[in-house]
Amino acid sequence: MIKADHLCRQYGTSFAVQNLSFEVQQGEVMGLLGPNGAGKSTTMKMLTCFLPPSSGDATIHGLSLSQSLQVRRLVGYLPEHAPSYHELDVDAYLQFIGKMHGLPPATCQDKVAEMSKACGLEQVMFRRIEELSKGFRQRVGLAASMLHDPKCLILDEPTTGLDPNQIIEIRHLIRRLAGQKTVLLSSHILPEVEAVCDRIMIIDQGQLQALGTPAELTKQAQGGLLLHVTIQGSGEQLCNHLSSTFSNLEIQHRESLDNGDTRYQFYHPDASSALAEATFHAAVATQAVLLEMRQEKASLEDVFRELTGGTSCT
Amino acid sequence: MHVIWALCQKEWRINLDTPQGYVVSIAFLLASGFFFGSNLFLNGQADMRHWFAMLPLLYIFFIPAMAMRLFADERKDGTYELLATMPTRTIELVLGKYCSLMGHLSALLLLTVLYPLSLALLGDVDAGLIAAAYLAAWLLAASFSAICLYASALTSHAMVAYIVGLILLLSLFLLTQVAPTLSPALQDVVVMLGPINHFQNMLRGVVSLADVVLFMALTIIFLALSWFELERRRWR
Incomplete structure (x- = not known):
């Protein structure tokens, strides 16, 4: 469960995110929509404790963002563009992520095997990440974000740069996760958000503009x-x-x-x-x-x- | 602890798997071999004084190169965001990176132990003197590494990190070089605080507490500065 309470983030004098309050229920997939520069990534960076909010707070499964270490244990995060170490092969990279999370070696092995299967990475396990296509890199990032079995997943544009087949695979993966994990994902591909998310939140200029199920929102806009x-x-x-x-x-x-x-x-x-x-x-x-x-x-x-x-x- | 170890393993793996690590290592060993061999046969003495005296200069050019990508590349590639959103403390990230760098340098210094070993075949070497000099070399590397790690934390461009590291180390070196021309009061300060001066003290074979403390203090100060720098960026 993610609950944001008047989150603000200021860069200098301008607000990237202003008074943002919302709630994502346990097991729900929430889509975060907004034009470029609306504050989607900043919101996600605050929820993952990368950036401290200027004011306001959020709780993740009842833990305030100020309890940063515990919060980070609960959250799996895929940053925009799915960064990873291109010099490493997929297996070494996932092992590294597991070790950083403090997984015991045996669990780490199992988890790497499990997640690489879930994300369809088996045939590229021993290839360097720099040799992989954008789609595979994205899947490596997704596998890495789920390795420590987080309760919440925060995915910043998980399907950018993927081909239609891969997009559908990732969508299925996210749909499969729904119910077990709380997912917050951002995107600017609208049909995708409609297909994957239970509820949608639209922000612009750092402020919440609308929140509801896709059906509710379209009804509201119809006029x-x-x-x-x-x-x-x-x-x-x-x-x-x-x-x-x-x-x-x-x-x-x-x-x-x-x-x-x-x-x-x-x-x-x-x-x-x-x-x-x-x-x-x-x-x-x-x-x-x-x-x-x-x-x-x-x-x-x-x-x-x-x-x-x-x-x-x- | 697991964070520090995981980071070390990752850095070493990247150093071994890609050219960036071993090109620097090979270049370092070639340069150090040159300085070892060039004067040995001229002097005809089984000592390493000349080589140890040149070592700070090697460090000045090579340590920034080994350290430059540690934080700069993480930030440039966006992977720093990954590290910072894992359940890790910033200080653990700093120590992990530092330990990986020190591991790399220690391995290089260990390889140069071949020099005194081969000297021992030729003549009598003063083992105590060389051991003290190696300790000095290691301590100097420790403090220079911390300085270069800080330079890498300042920027997201590895090249800028290299230049900043080089300038910081070079100014420490030049300060010692120009010390004789300074006023007596300033000379005292340089002698008291200059790491190169303390390094030269230790080369005489005397390990004094003051020397060791100075190197350790420099290391701790720059590790703390790196930590502050990384923390500060989150608030900007």
Whole structure:
């Protein structure tokens, strides 16, 4: 369980993280989203006791960050870019990490074998890390972060630089961990966060903007209902009919296509209104031919863009 | 303790597995062999005074090279973040790195024991004198290593760490060289605190407590400075 309470971190006069409070339940996978420079990495560095917070505190399984040594025993951390010693081979590197954690030699051997199997590292155990691809290095980092069987895993962009197959493998791995371990991971790949995380937290400029399940967040961002309709001909009758039966309707966009058809975008501020049904009935009543009708749902991308001031997510 | 040992093993493994460790070692042994052999046959005496007198100069160029990557590279590669987020104390990291460096230097000094052994075949060597000189050489290496480790903790660029280490050691050396031109009061200070002066004292075969304490004090001061430097960076 991770609980942050008004965490702040200042660099000089600027705040990298400001008054950040949140809670990650035991066994939950929490996604940390935000544009570059939003304070994701700084937050993670504070939770792993690498940077002391300027003010505020966090507890990890009931231990305050000031009890740094005990906290670090509970936490497994994969920093951004998965740093490791490139001169060592995978086996030697994992053994070193185990020894640094004070695992007894026999346990260390077992754990290295177990984790390298879980992360699919068996065939590269005796290759130098510098010879490995980015994906394998990332997996080495992940294996290293789990070697001492931590209760919490903090993963800073665990899937950057991986190919789609590897991304899916890592996702499966993280999903498998859910339930046993508390996971906090950051990413700016939104579909991934949606697929892996139980809950999502969006931060921007060091401040919490939203927190909830992916479904909750998209619902929250949806606002109104947007309907894309393509009608044979001009469709003016249909529009008039619809406007007269449906108050507050807004025709946001109208475009005549080359073949004489017209494409409309209808918007209604109430997301639960029966705009699609009304459009169908209006088409029947005016004998207009509907060629296409599509309701647009807000995606996590919209939520993200809205909450982080339209800055792009890459 | 396990942290210090694990770090030592890791550093030695990197030194043995990659060129960076043994290139420096071979260069050191070549240079030291040159200084040993160059005057031996001119003088025709079975002693190592000349070699020991040159040793500080070798240290000045080689110890910064052995120490430069210890913290600088960890920071540059981001692995320092890994070390610092493991359940380890900063002082253990400093001591682990220091012990690995001292292990490396001790191994090199041990290899040079071949020189007095081969001298013993040629003539009578004063074993006591040479033992005292080796102790002095080891103590000087200990304090120079601490200074260079500190230089490495200051920066994330190994080259900068090398230059800073070199400048620190060279200024200690030059201070001793220019001492005769200084005012008597300053001369006294240099004689009292200059590690090279104390090294030269010990080469005479006299191991005094003052010499040993000075080397140990220098070592402890610079290890503490490295520790402070690493701790301080977390708060910036």
